[in-house]
Amino acid sequence: MNEDILAISRPVKGATGKTGSWRVFKPVIDREACNQCGNCSMFCPDGVISEDTVVDLEFCKGCGICANECPKGAIKMEREDK
Amino acid sequence: MNEDILAISRPVKGATGKTGSWRVFKPVIDREACNQCGNCSMFCPDGVISEDTVVDLEFCKGCGICANECPKGAIKMEREDK
Amino acid sequence: MYEIRIHSRGGQGGVTAARLLALAAFRDGKYATAFPFYGAERRGAPVVSFVRIDDRQIRVYSMIEKPDLVIVLDSSVMETVDVMHGLKPDGKIIVNSAYPLEVGGKKASTVDLTGIALNVGLVVAGSPVLNTAVIGALAKMGTISFESAKQAIKEMFSDERNISAASLAFSEVNI
Amino acid sequence: MYEIRIHSRGGQGGVTAARLLALAAFRDGKYATAFPFYGAERRGAPVVSFVRIDDRQIRVYSMIEKPDLVIVLDSSVMETVDVMHGLKPDGKIIVNSAYPLEVGGKKASTVDLTGIALNVGLVVAGSPVLNTAVIGALAKMGTISFESAKQAIKEMFSDERNISAASLAFSEVNI
Amino acid sequence: MLTGSTGNKAVAEAVSQAEPGVIAAYPITPQTEIVEQIATYVAEGKIGCEYIMVESEHSAMAACIGASVSGVRTFTATSSHGLLYMHEMLNWAAGARLPIVMANVNRAPGPGWNIWAEHTDSLQERDTGWLQVYVSTVQEAYDTTLMAFRIAEHADVLLPVMINLDGFLLSHIFQSLETVHIEDYIPPFSLPHMIDTKAPLGYGTLTGPETHFKFRWAIERSMRAARPVIDDAQIEFKKRFGREYGKVDEYLCDDADVIVISLGTLGKEAEVAVDLLRSEGIKAGSLRVRWLRPFPSLNISGKELVVIDRDYSFGFGGILANEIKAKYKTDVFSVIAGIGGQEVTFGDIASFVRDRRLGTEYWFGVKANV
Amino acid sequence: MLTGSTGNKAVAEAVSQAEPGVIAAYPITPQTEIVEQIATYVAEGKIGCEYIMVESEHSAMAACIGASVSGVRTFTATSSHGLLYMHEMLNWAAGARLPIVMANVNRAPGPGWNIWAEHTDSLQERDTGWLQVYVSTVQEAYDTTLMAFRIAEHADVLLPVMINLDGFLLSHIFQSLETVHIEDYIPPFSLPHMIDTKAPLGYGTLTGPETHFKFRWAIERSMRAARPVIDDAQIEFKKRFGREYGKVDEYLCDDADVIVISLGTLGKEAEVAVDLLRSEGIKAGSLRVRWLRPFPSLNISGKELVVIDRDYSFGFGGILANEIKAKYKTDVFSVIAGIGGQEVTFGDIASFVRDRRLGTEYWFGVKANV
Amino acid sequence: MEIPKEEYILRCTSACAGCSASLALRYVLKACGPDIALVVPACCTSVIQGIYPNTAFNVPVYNIAFASAAACASGMIAGFRKQKKNTKVVVFAGDGGTVDIGIQAMSGAFERGTDFLYICYDNEAYGNTGMQRSGATPLGAATTTTPAGKNEWKKDLDRIVEAHNPPYLATACSAYPKDLFNKVKKALSIKGPKFIHILAPCPPGWRYPTEKSVEIGKLAVKSGVWVLYEREYGKLTINGPSKAAIIKPSPLSDYIKMQGRFKTAEAEQISKMEQRILANQNRLALEEKGIC
């Protein structure tokens, strides 16, 4: 395919930049409190929480849904101190 | 209004010509048989049958609806002999 | 160039008659074009079609001003339309009519196309179809050969009655 | 012509800050234009706005290449964007920060706009609004007069807290 | 095979031979015969394509776009208001580099409502990145439709092609038609950027101020590359099927003092006018522009020019006349004639030539300065 | 009153003063601020108009048409794909002789999707019978919007007017704005053919080949009549409000050897380039075309011309450049720059002038012949 | 209600002989009276008026682009309202201009609550362009673009409009002109968007002799193919003829076999149609009883 005839984009990680930099608050998980229910990972709009509940802070936008939906209150949103 | 700036038409009788000339068959009413029910006049698509059941042959297209809808069979469609 | 104008009404087959005529001319080895003047009318309104026949390629698209031949498929058209308009002094006219008649002081050829169509049973949606019959009459008048006329009809229609209609018209036309 | 570039994120009010600055400049009797570079991003993405201030009509519409002043409303932008790009050798930079800092080897003016906004309660949809506070700081830096800054704020906003924010920034900025 | 056909049916016949994978079209006078004929072919199994009976022309073109990028040959046909209603999608098809072929039956835009020939509909689309060709006979409509697929789909082009035929004058005229067996004249459809779910791509995503113009330039580059591709398609056509076409169709131009330039059937009528004029001693010629996009080069230096526009750009002038003026920086006698199906005979054309006033514009049939 | 405003808000402000009876509009970037501002005015009661929130631009224009013929002043605003989607109805509005005023925020058509400034959207509508004006400052956007109503509704014109402003560059820039009290600058709305149920008329009925062209000629006649009407509107504006506008905006053209011709904000940026060039000893000038339809007369004889097109007609060339070439049969240096929001600085413009090659075309930023 | 003698169509339009859409329009205009403006998108009705400089219609008619009738009407009524005129705006559109290309504009106008009457006369195909299929063409019907019969169902316009909850919605049929007249009258007395859907048999399109237009319309109602009803502020009333048809329908085949367009229809298609007729009647009957 002739590369430059057409505005065709290719799938790539970070296509829209490191959205982690958008955050004002970041989710911090209290592993003690967590019961591995998977809610946080399920409801993260951007799918940045892995199955084993690790947040990809390079991309997490800090929306706070994970914290809001955690049945154990195990996630706190902490102010970024950038 | 400036007459010629715009394709604006004026209402006028015979705007689409004397449609009576379209006919192959013309309705002929048997006044004896007629009971003045008004069906023919009501159902004429072109409204060319007067209340007192007179057909305006200048415009009647000869569709035959009047004859078909006459409850008394009082209308016959006769071949035009033009 | 031989130029023909056909007067008819929407639904009567004037346009097809013109095409049949052109197709027959091709089969005669001639060039031809056939075209309608389309108004936006529904069926019933008068329509005009044109045919040009020539020995060389035809490049004229404008309407025919001075026909050599005028064909009238519906005589009632003559009430509102001047069918003789522009007809060449030596031009001919043929009218669908059971009776002999004169048009504009000129004797017309006549043939009862409607009668023929009704006879052989060529009726669509209540209207007699006149296009194949008229071709037969025209063959008699020499516009095209009768062989080509029949071939053209066969190419366009599978219904045998069309050939019968043409043959009847061929023999019945009063030139 | 004095040229200013503002770095912020969608939703933080960088565009409005630019307009406020231009409006204040009008009130100082100057000519000014303020304009954003709009990507199609949703809120959160870095955005850039520009202000030009001059004593005569401004006819340039292209982006500012060599700013006299760079304003950074969100310090995290500096991680991905070269905010010093094209800054004139004698140009200035002011950053929204609670701490003093250097950018690209240059001491930046600083002011805790976020703190001020949260203090006076200027928060919309969860985000602190920084545009009016920063105008106060700029007045202190001499970009516009403080009187005009306040007037511009009044013309655009009815909420008194905006004036408080500007005043606080005016007094707290570290130049 | 020698047969007779209308312009519309000739297009449908050529399309059936090109065997598109998907056809999506919407009826409009005077194009209807094309969609009806194709529907009949599909019902009879003569074409094995998917025929999508869309609910509007905007959707017709959108469906063609979706089909084309999926990887199949596509065709549609429209006219006038249908073309106008497609306008957004015409831009899209070209921008998306999809080799869609469309027949447009030229008809005047309303209001007043008018169903007759005029070129304003397609000329209003002359900036959109579509190749445009105007034909003048039933045979040419057929032949050019075949060429259109070959040209549009050529790897150097990958742009849509619009075949224009005059409403009624050509769409409804019945002339002789010699059909051919195309064999491999049109190579199998291949689109470098067709959808491949194994190598997913994002089509039509945002392009910023730093890149967008490059894709626009790529369209123009392909337009320029289309010139030799058109030549090649026409030469190859001649070789295989015997009929010769150029980017323009010249009639007695070589020794002419004055040339009539026009589009479509007017160009044939003008040839008759030329014969008439020559019989009067006026050395006239007729130059009919077939390919308007990419704009062809014209052999007109030293000639007086009478350009007939069956179209108009209000507040500016006849479109063809002005394009020629722009490209050749020459005065012409600009005649506006045939608008909304206005009858223009060879006699009229001859009188345009006789009464030419270079450097002026003349609206045929109107009281000027009224 | 001196205030600050964006281009979009300036248009909305002018519209509120013109007091249309009906506004129908649909949002699209970068025009949204216009419809939002008007919605706010309506909610606040600042304008007493009926505001129809239509479901598309095609419907926006249809609603304006219905409203206008009912007998009230109407306004709409759009951009790019919205304008493209309206195309059929733009033809309609002009053909129906309705003095609708529309603001178009110039933006590139896709794909690739692009929301930045380009003039191709409105230039593709240059044949439709709309008057077109291109503005370059917030103040001019405001002033010209007021004039547009007066001109469109003038009995000698009765054609729609499109005011074009560059997307983001002008729509979103914040500049000073001096508002005025219009008083009777725009006379009360009056349409000779408005609907009157006491004297019923049939609008847009069929017009046959013998009549249709006459109504097309009538549009062109009114386009020509619009020239003095525009002059008058601009002179009267100057008289009442002090600001002067011409059909074109000239900057140091009188003694110039070379003139840069362009539309919209590029025309202002070009003035800065002219200053720069003059400081280098090159006698340059800038000519910004305000009214593109009807096409203005240009004072350019004897000058070298550099025409910048932020637009393109594929397979042909820059649209403005070619219109000038057609009208003046002169060579120009045709520069294609600013497509899809491509950044064009006064420095770039100065170098176009320095490096001009008359008779050629130059795409800014691309590797030519690639 | 007394039907006025006044005719608003001057003799005569160029509609085909036996055109039942014209018959319907006669009664629509009688019900409207002179203070209306008719908005007509491209369709048979836009063409049959006549050619410049003449028109057969004696009310103001605004002919508009095919996709745009409802949007044009929205602007027009807004303009009249702004001028404090009481003139009503009535759209008279074909099925194609309603269910296909015109549905965006129509749906939008209903959603906005436009104060107008939208009438769709349904001849179940694109009549003006020579009887191509439309979304309203019924299953099994042959048209010029479905020469072997349509494979898809007729789009259910009434339920689509019903979903917009207009204050007034009715079906009608050209064979019942008095019923139609009354419905138009009632519709015009109500504020907001009103809708009437008229079945209008079409001799050349449906391929039957011209004199059968009224007979076929009646058969449509009697067989239940077409149900006459009205829904006023959500309250459904099934009208007399359809009430009777629900109780004792005439055979669908009576309706089908009169029409050339159904010549290629398959038995299976016809039995599917019968099922759907029953389901539809059932749904309406339940609704009328207030059950749903």
Added chain:
Amino acid sequence: MEIPKEEYILRCTSACAGCSASLALRYVLKACGPDIALVVPACCTSVIQGIYPNTAFNVPVYNIAFASAAACASGMIAGFRKQKKNTKVVVFAGDGGTVDIGIQAMSGAFERGTDFLYICYDNEAYGNTGMQRSGATPLGAATTTTPAGKNEWKKDLDRIVEAHNPPYLATACSAYPKDLFNKVKKALSIKGPKFIHILAPCPPGWRYPTEKSVEIGKLAVKSGVWVLYEREYGKLTINGPSKAAIIKPSPLSDYIKMQGRFKTAEAEQISKMEQRILANQNRLALEEKGIC
């Protein structure tokens, strides 16, 4: 059904923080798997993918003009079918691109029986252009073009689509991703036109803090504003959460008061909404019971 771990959106889109449409799309794509082509008209989804030469979406995405998604999809599936490919075509369109400008194309594709899945994610306004009113904006909601709150009802898209009798129609909500996943899976197993309507709360548009996106979605269902159901070949099933909501709804005010857009809504409007919720639940419950 097990939800695959595979993500088809590569980290990350430029959607707003807390965007529930993005959440929904995650699950839609999981259910679709890799052999699909997504057709997206102008909307937030067309912009959040990224800018040339990059996209975050790891399936083929065809971005198309605003009015055209369903028509483009019709062509695409016809093309795939012609090539004997099994690739499915899924439209993912906003409410504006569905109920307003896109309804002509959608309705046409449904009428033709296009074999595709049409998904409308409904954030009840034009998000991409900054939250102007759409036909799907609910009564009383403020947008940038209805600053004092919308005066008209939300267009009832589901009933409009229902009128087209698609073999599969479902509602869903981004707050119930598993339910959504299952519905997409089921839809894709059926031939013909399928439709799923997803309520997708939008923080900047509805004016609530980003962390509440799921909570608000659940409240929409619990209050009955949004009813989760599916209709398979005409057979209706109301899904669990909505069953519960019909029996014991949570107060509408819980839902309303969380959202800034309803600040200007009048009490009367809210009570009208409550009535309509009841009517709607009632209608669906009756249908499910087979009564109508």
